Each structure stands twice: as C-alpha cells, then as structure tokens.
Amino acid sequence: MNRRDFLGIGATASSLLGPTSASLLAACATRGTRLAELQVASSWPLYRPEFVSPEGLTLTARHATVEIARGVSSPILTWGDGPVGPTIEARTGQRATIVMQNELDEPTIAHWHGLRPPESADGHPRLQVGRGERYVYEFVVREPAGLYWYHSHAHARTAPQVYLGLAGLFVVRDDVEKALDLPSGPHELTIVLQDKRQDAAGRLAYVPVGHDLMEGFLSDGPFVNGVRFPRIEVEAARYRLRVLAAANARIFRLGLSTGTPLTLIGGDAGLLDAPVEVPSIDLGTGERADLLIDFAGHEPGTVVRLRSLPFRSPGGMGMGGGMMGRGRMMMGGSGASAQGAELDLAEFVVTRGGPRSRPAPSRLATLERLPRSSAARERTFRFDSRMMMHTINGRRFEMERVDERVPFGAIEIWRFINDGPFPHPVHMHAVHFQVLSRSGGRARVFPWERGWKDTVLVFPGESVDVIARFDSHRGMFLLHCHNLEHEDMGMMMNFQIE
Ligand SMILES: [Cu+2]
CATH class of the missing domain: 2.60.40.420 (Cupredoxins -  blue copper proteins)
Incomplete structure (x- = not known):
C-alpha cells in the first residue's frame, strides 16, 4: 500500500465520523468504558429487520441515525431503516430484480455473498455507482436453502461501509429444508455478529490507524444485528439460530455460557448431510453457521449468554504471539480487545415455557462430494x-x-x-x-x-x-x-x- 492510500482511508473516515486526534481517542476510550458498562447494564432488544422479497425490491443506501443501544444513537449507513439491512427471503429458483439506489456521499455497490449471479450482478467494485445513481440487478437465485448475505463491495471502502451498516441477510428456502420441519417462525432467529468501537457519545467510530491496518479493525463492543449486546427473549423451546460473522476482522469462537454443545446443521451454503454436536464453532468474516439450540428445561428468568470463547490467535500485537485467557486486554487505548479475547455477544432470556422440542432430524441434505x-x-x-x-x-x-x-x-x-x-x-x-x-x-x-x-x-x-x-x-x-x-x-x- 502506498502512503496516499493509507492517508485516504483515515481522511475519508474522519470526514464522515469526526475528529481523529490521538488524545481525543484516548479520552474516548476511558469514558467509553463507563459507557459500555451502562449499555450492558440495560441491554436493548435484538433488532429484527423486516423480511422482504427479492422481486421488485429497492435498496436505498443512505445516511441515517438510529438507536444502537438503550438511549444511544449513532449516525450509520443503511439499506433500510435499521442498523442492518432488511432480510431478503427467497425460494430457490426465484428471480431477483433489485434496484440499488445510492444516496450516500460516496460510491457503493452491493455484492450477494454466497449467491452466484452473473458477472453483471455480482457487485464487483468496478461496477460501483456514485451518489444519485442506481444499479439494477437481475438474476435467478439458484442456491440451495441457506443463509447468505449482501454487503457493500465499494472499492477500498468496503470496511467502513460494512462497519457502519451496509450489510444484510439473504435467506434462501427450498423443499429439502421445508421437509425437515426445522424450528421456524418465532423459533428461527437470524443474527449478524460484529464488533464495533464507539466514541464518548456512543457513536460508532471507524478510524483505523497503525496496527488496525495490519491486523484489521478489532473492537471491544459486541454488536448483534447492529445493536450492542442485545437481549433476546426466548421460550423454553428449541430454536434454530442462524449466524453470520460479519466483523471487520474479528473471528468468533461461538459458544454458550452454559457450556451446552451446539447442534450444527448447516454452514455457508446450505445444510450439512447430518447434524453434529460441537462445543464451539469458529467463524471468520463471511462464514455462517446454522444451529439448533434447545432452551427446553430452563426455568423462566434463566439467562444464557452467546459468547465468543477465548482462543490463541497468532499475530496479536505485542503479546508474544497473541493473547489468551479470560477478560479483555485493551490495546493502547484504542478501544479494542485482542483477536481471540473472550467476548459476550448477546444474552438469551428465557421468559416462559414453550412447546416440547422435537429431536433434530438425523439426516439433513444429500451432498454431492467432489473427490x-x-x-x-x-x-x-x-x-x-x-x-x-x-x-x-x-x-x-x-x-x-x-x-x-x-x-x-x-x-x-x-x-x-x-x-x-x-x-x-x-x-x-x-x-x-x-x-x-x-x-x-x-x-x-x-x-x-x-x-x-x-x-x-x-x-x-x-x-x-x-x-x-x-x-x-x-x-x-x-x-x-x-x-x-x-x-x-x-x-x-x-x-x-x-
Ligand atoms: Cu486477510
């Protein structure tokens, strides 16, 4: 990378997000700690984006201000009304006709991650459009049932745009999935995992400097569907939890505070052939996991935390090859906890009894193997x-x-x-x-x-x-x-x- 590009990232981010001086950032980090405690102490419900059809859909990329924690508002970028975009829900074989209208102050383009549309609809950065312009996508959704997603692929500006909200989920359904009778409706949860830094006023702050540009932009604030450490009310029943890892740089080692194993039924591009129980799952940015979690047997009032468990990550800054163990290690007042640090992401609160859980199906999909x-x-x-x-x-x-x-x-x-x-x-x-x-x-x-x-x-x-x-x-x-x-x-x- 040359110096001009290096300055370019910081300069554009600061014009969007305010002052960048090191002393101010340090001050924010100190006050930010108190802010974080406040936000965690009064958690905010999970944001649930609306479900929309891919036929005749218009997604307008625009600036907005939304609540990202109780009493805390932030300027964001959005493709809908909230801190993550609407969830597009399609059937395999359905035709998508989507207009992406750009009302940002900078170019952008949408990419359908995990879908395989023609080149003209794939969101290559050379196709990005400027303010006031639109891009029309037409393609057939040919993928099997799975959790896909869409996000900005703007040239050299993907990181700030996704961080500030230009990401959403794309759920594909098919008959194979339907026949399995998996938990659905209110018992199917779709979530986007990210980590974000906030300034003293709680606004999202994307100002990558120094090591952020080597390891990637790590933060200590857990965000799920664009909301900080949300509370998810559940019945004492089996849920299907569909997870996208969409942080700028953080890898999540997903697990539950109860230590209960996760039942994994699917990955990036659809269902596995059979369920498998695992203690935790590692997800890097762009990866997805389709899980069954059973809250049956928990008394009302039980809190189960979804967390990223600690793991050793090589390459951490100045920690002898990565930090391990419990708690947060702050890096130079930047508001980041190291890659691999333990991080609570959301809490499930059991509010009432639910329907008796059916066992997970023993077979899921038939997968062709490429030897x-x-x-x-x-x-x-x-x-x-x-x-x-x-x-x-x-x-x-x-x-x-x-x-x-x-x-x-x-x-x-x-x-x-x-x-x-x-x-x-x-x-x-x-x-x-x-x-x-x-x-x-x-x-x-x-x-x-x-x-x-x-x-x-x-x-x-x-x-x-x-x-x-x-x-x-x-x-x-x-x-x-x-x-x-x-x-x-x-x-x-x-x-x-x-
Ligand atoms: Cu990389």
Missing part, C-alpha cells in the same frame, strides 16, 4: 501481510487485471497458503467449494467446514485445499481475503471464467 481426483488442475495462492501491505501471490488488487483464467466447467483445487502473521478468511465469488484438507497450524478440517462453503479460515502457517466446479457463469470474479481492512488494502484478485 480430489476429479480436479483438472491445482493452483496455489499465497496470502501475506507485511510492511503495511496485504498481498496474494505478492500482488495487490488491480481493478482490471485478470490474475487467473479458468475454463468454464472445470473442477480445480485451489490451495490457500498463509505466509503472514494474521488469519485470513478467504472468500471466492462465483463458486461454492468443499474443503479437502488443511495442513500446518490447526491441521484438520472442522465439522462446520464439511458442507458447501464460500469462505474458509486460513490461519498463519496453514495450507488449505478447496475444490470447486467453475460452472456458474463466464466472466470476471473475485478471490479475496474477507478481513475488510485486508480486502480494502488490496488482498484481492480477479479470476476470469472463460
């Missing part, structure tokens, strides 16, 4: 971060440069190698993939990586092989790190399916 032997070729992508540079195979993103050419219909193995000190959630547009293997580092494929995926976490020292069939559409698509600061700073490349 390693089916691949026509392998390609290697090395992700590295050093000297304020984030690169893939030594290069930063260039808007029009085609870095790889893949024949239409080919099956290929793509190997993602992390040579640097920070984790990278690697995301592919245009395809779903299966994770074949992971060597180095954690050296295994996890249960939540056994279905179709579009994003995979690659920790330092790891090499992860994924396999995909490139048969959605011809055109130019993106491979990138979904750490939003890494992405904005160029850890992204184009591949052409031809």
Whole structure:
C-alpha cells in the first residue's frame, strides 16, 4: 500500500465520523468504558429487520441515525431503516430484480455473498455507482436453502461501509429444508455478529490507524444485528439460530455460557448431510453457521449468554504471539480487545415455557462430494501481510487485471497458503467449494467446514485445499481475503471464467 492510500482511508473516515486526534481517542476510550458498562447494564432488544422479497425490491443506501443501544444513537449507513439491512427471503429458483439506489456521499455497490449471479450482478467494485445513481440487478437465485448475505463491495471502502451498516441477510428456502420441519417462525432467529468501537457519545467510530491496518479493525463492543449486546427473549423451546460473522476482522469462537454443545446443521451454503454436536464453532468474516439450540428445561428468568470463547490467535500485537485467557486486554487505548479475547455477544432470556422440542432430524441434505481426483488442475495462492501491505501471490488488487483464467466447467483445487502473521478468511465469488484438507497450524478440517462453503479460515502457517466446479457463469470474479481492512488494502484478485 502506498502512503496516499493509507492517508485516504483515515481522511475519508474522519470526514464522515469526526475528529481523529490521538488524545481525543484516548479520552474516548476511558469514558467509553463507563459507557459500555451502562449499555450492558440495560441491554436493548435484538433488532429484527423486516423480511422482504427479492422481486421488485429497492435498496436505498443512505445516511441515517438510529438507536444502537438503550438511549444511544449513532449516525450509520443503511439499506433500510435499521442498523442492518432488511432480510431478503427467497425460494430457490426465484428471480431477483433489485434496484440499488445510492444516496450516500460516496460510491457503493452491493455484492450477494454466497449467491452466484452473473458477472453483471455480482457487485464487483468496478461496477460501483456514485451518489444519485442506481444499479439494477437481475438474476435467478439458484442456491440451495441457506443463509447468505449482501454487503457493500465499494472499492477500498468496503470496511467502513460494512462497519457502519451496509450489510444484510439473504435467506434462501427450498423443499429439502421445508421437509425437515426445522424450528421456524418465532423459533428461527437470524443474527449478524460484529464488533464495533464507539466514541464518548456512543457513536460508532471507524478510524483505523497503525496496527488496525495490519491486523484489521478489532473492537471491544459486541454488536448483534447492529445493536450492542442485545437481549433476546426466548421460550423454553428449541430454536434454530442462524449466524453470520460479519466483523471487520474479528473471528468468533461461538459458544454458550452454559457450556451446552451446539447442534450444527448447516454452514455457508446450505445444510450439512447430518447434524453434529460441537462445543464451539469458529467463524471468520463471511462464514455462517446454522444451529439448533434447545432452551427446553430452563426455568423462566434463566439467562444464557452467546459468547465468543477465548482462543490463541497468532499475530496479536505485542503479546508474544497473541493473547489468551479470560477478560479483555485493551490495546493502547484504542478501544479494542485482542483477536481471540473472550467476548459476550448477546444474552438469551428465557421468559416462559414453550412447546416440547422435537429431536433434530438425523439426516439433513444429500451432498454431492467432489473427490480430489476429479480436479483438472491445482493452483496455489499465497496470502501475506507485511510492511503495511496485504498481498496474494505478492500482488495487490488491480481493478482490471485478470490474475487467473479458468475454463468454464472445470473442477480445480485451489490451495490457500498463509505466509503472514494474521488469519485470513478467504472468500471466492462465483463458486461454492468443499474443503479437502488443511495442513500446518490447526491441521484438520472442522465439522462446520464439511458442507458447501464460500469462505474458509486460513490461519498463519496453514495450507488449505478447496475444490470447486467453475460452472456458474463466464466472466470476471473475485478471490479475496474477507478481513475488510485486508480486502480494502488490496488482498484481492480477479479470476476470469472463460
Ligand atoms: Cu486477510
């Protein structure tokens, strides 16, 4: 990254968000601690965005001010009325006709993460539109039932725009899912996990400096559906909890304060073949988990916290290779807790008895497996971060440069190698993939990586092989790190399916 870009990020953010001086930030951090206690002490209900159809939908990107905690308002960016966008709900096979109208003071574009629309509807940053302009999307939703999402893919401005609210969920339903009779209606919860910093007045503050631009922008404030540490009232019944990790840089190790295992039924791009019980699930930005959680047997008044459990993350700043353990470790008054620090995200409060829980189905979906032997070729992508540079195979993103050419219909193995000190959630547009293997580092494929995926976490020292069939559409698509600061700073490349 050159110096002009470096200043560019800070300067644009500050014009949107106010003063940036170090002393003010330090003061905010001190007062922010008290603010945080206040906000946690009187938690705010979960924000539940409205459900909308993808047919004839208009999403207007605009500035707004909304309540993000009890008595705390903040300027945000939004595609609807709230701190996350409306939830788009579609059936497999349904046609999406969506107008994205830009009323921001800067360019933007929407990308449908996990869907595989044609190039013209994929939200490549070269398609971004300026204030007062619109972009029209037309595509068929061909994906299986799953939790997908949409977010800004603005050129070098994805991080601030997503952070400030330009993200929403895209739920796809199909007959396979319907036949399973999973918890639905009020017993299906969809949530977006993020972490955010606030200034002394509680307003969202996005001012990345120094290490924020290397590790990514980490914060100590847990936000769920755009609201700080919300309270989610539940019956003593089984729930389907569908989770998107959408922080700028934080990786969540999702678990419950009760220590109850999570029943995992789906991942990024649909259901697994069978449920699996796990103590916790690691989600990097862009990854999703479909869970069953049973509150049956809990007395009214019981509080169960959804939390990110502590884990060791290499690459943390000045902590001998990452911090471990309980509690928060503040980094230089910046209002951040380290990657891997424990963080309470939301609380479920059991308010009354509920219907008797049915057991989880023993079989879910039938998944086609792509064997390693089916691949026509392998390609290697090395992700590295050093000297304020984030690169893939030594290069930063260039808007029009085609870095790889893949024949239409080919099956290929793509190997993602992390040579640097920070984790990278690697995301592919245009395809779903299966994770074949992971060597180095954690050296295994996890249960939540056994279905179709579009994003995979690659920790330092790891090499992860994924396999995909490139048969959605011809055109130019993106491979990138979904750490939003890494992405904005160029850890992204184009591949052409031809
Ligand atoms: Cu990255």
